[in-house]
Amino acid sequence: MRIAVLGTGMVGRSIAGRLDELGHDVSVGTRDPEATRVREDAGWFTDRPGIALATFAEAAAGAEVVFNASNGAVSLDVLGQAGADNLAGKIVVDIANPLDFSQGFPPTLFVKDTDSLGEQIQRAFPDARVVKTLNTMNASLMVAPGVLPESTSVFVSGNDADAKATVTGLLQQFGHQDVIDLGDITTARGTEMLLPMWLRLMGVLGTATFNFKIVR
Amino acid sequence: MRIAVLGTGMVGRSIAGRLDELGHDVSVGTRDPEATRVREDAGWFTDRPGIALATFAEAAAGAEVVFNASNGAVSLDVLGQAGADNLAGKIVVDIANPLDFSQGFPPTLFVKDTDSLGEQIQRAFPDARVVKTLNTMNASLMVAPGVLPESTSVFVSGNDADAKATVTGLLQQFGHQDVIDLGDITTARGTEMLLPMWLRLMGVLGTATFNFKIVR
Numbered sequence: 001m002r003i004a005v006l007g008t009g010m011v012g013r014s015i016a017g018r019l020d021e022l023g024h025d026v027s028v029g030t031r032d033p034e035a036t037r038v039r040e041d042a043g044w045f046t047d048r049p050g051i052a053l054a055t056f057a058e059a060a061a062g063a064e065v066v067f068n069a070s071n072g073a074v075s076l077d078v079l080g081q082a083g084a085d086n087l088a089g090k091i092v093v094d095i096a097n098p099l100d101f102s103q104g105f106p107p108t109l110f111v112k113d114t115d116s117l118g119e120q121i122q123r124a125f126p127d128a129r130v131v132k133t134l135n136t137m138n139a140s141l142m143v144a145p146g147v148l149p150e151s152t153s154v155f156v157s158g159n160d161a162d163a164k165a166t167v168t169g170l171l172q173q174f175g176h177q178d179v180i181d182l183g184d185i186t187t188a189r190g191t192e193m194l195l196p197m198w199l200r201l202m203g204v205l206g207t208a209t210f211n212f213k214i215v216r
Numbered sequence: 217m218r219i220a221v222l223g224t225g226m227v228g229r230s231i232a233g234r235l236d237e238l239g240h241d242v243s244v245g246t247r248d249p250e251a252t253r254v255r256e257d258a259g260w261f262t263d264r265p266g267i268a269l270a271t272f273a274e275a276a277a278g279a280e281v282v283f284n285a286s287n288g289a290v291s292l293d294v295l296g297q298a299g300a301d302n303l304a305g306k307i308v309v310d311i312a313n314p315l316d317f318s319q320g321f322p323p324t325l326f327v328k329d330t331d332s333l334g335e336q337i338q339r340a341f342p343d344a345r346v347v348k349t350l351n352t353m354n355a356s357l358m359v360a361p362g363v364l365p366e367s368t369s370v371f372v373s374g375n376d377a378d379a380k381a382t383v384t385g386l387l388q389q390f391g392h393q394d395v396i397d398l399g400d401i402t403t404a405r406g407t408e409m410l411l412p413m414w415l416r417l418m419g420v421l422g423t424a425t426f427n428f429k430i431v432r
Contacts, residue, residue, distance in 0.1 A: 113324045152431045190413035197406035200398050215368045216426035
């Protein structure tokens with residue numbers, strides 16, 4: 001598939017790198033492609049010639065599926081730069097979390113319980129088909145859950161059943177065996193509110209290589 | 217141990233019944249013991265003569281460990297009726313959740329993210345040794361996690377290491393094999409914020425017999 005990944009941080013690179021490995025046609029969107037290319041760590045892109053580097057809008061325009069891998073605090077701005085027209089009808093896979101670091105660590109959530117970042121994005125881009133997923137685990141586990149000693153769970157939330165089916169297919173390509181469809185996009189409140197627990201678990205376990213498994 | 221369970225609902229009965237089975241000296245605290253005894257379903261107590269029925273204050277006064285099995289919305293009131301003097305120095309095991317049903321289902325949380333019910337209780341009863349635990353699963357799994365096909369996780373949060381060790385011992389008697397100490401009572405924010413996810417999982421799984429396992 002033609003897939004855009006918005007964001008060049010650890011999460012964006014994990015997703016883009018894995019999609020490229022899997023044979024998808026991947027472009028990574030960034031605010032300023034030339035600036036990204038010349039930054040010290042831009043060797044990552046040089047080493048992966050199959051991955052195009054483009055503006056947010058260019059990346060989104062050519063894609064069937066758009067991953068929001070930006071920081072939650074800037075996600076609405078990033079998607080706005082991608083352009084509502086370029087997102088219309090597209091699957092937008094939102095993997096960001098609404099983390100607020102303004103009061104230090106652990107961060108709190110800037111939206112929660114009665115609303116969610118996933119819903120904010122769906123409301124801001126009503127013609128996009130938003131699917132919230134993968135936000136409940138570390139970036140490396142998102143695309144390679146098999147490094148854990150047993151299968152764990154990943155969740156999808158969204159209003160469009162076909163979009164969730166397509167995203168579930170991608171998650172299975174990543175190696176996820178237990179994909180739980182929570183329901184409409186309001187259920188993103190549930191997965192986003194896992195983050196405070198995730199952060200505390202990371203603290204006491206001393207690793208980010210852990211995940212939730214729903215045993216039933 | 218001499219253990220008081222405050223609350224006669226499903227959670228209180230699950231805990232009290234199991235503790236009684238395990239040979240502990242259990243008293244259940246309720247607002248009006250005579251009213252509880254004559255209610256239709258009070259046969260539950262008649263069938264368990266080893267479990268005393270007492271006022272909140274009487275139950276707490278005689279106990280070494282006090283379980284708060286009341287609804288989160290009334291927990292501070294119930295513990296107030298138990299009496300700060302009767303809780304001083306005692307282990308208070310808080311298994312309630314701050315659920316707010318005023319806007320319908322699913323409920324929201326009346327305290328979250330920057331504070332928690334566990335912390336509210338610890339602040340209101342500074343001489344008690346509050347341990348938050350078990351609030352992340354269904355009442356029957358709290359005391360019999362072995363009905364699930366594999367071991368799952370339970371969490372403890374609290375400021376007093378000895379109190380957490382005692383509670384961990386009780387959890388192990390219940391059958392819990394993976395007890396994760398999250399840290400001080402502020403980490404109750406993490407476990408209480410799992411509830412929105414738990415409620416949505418219950419909806420899509422069609423059962424409350426499921427639990428979180430932290431795979432690492």
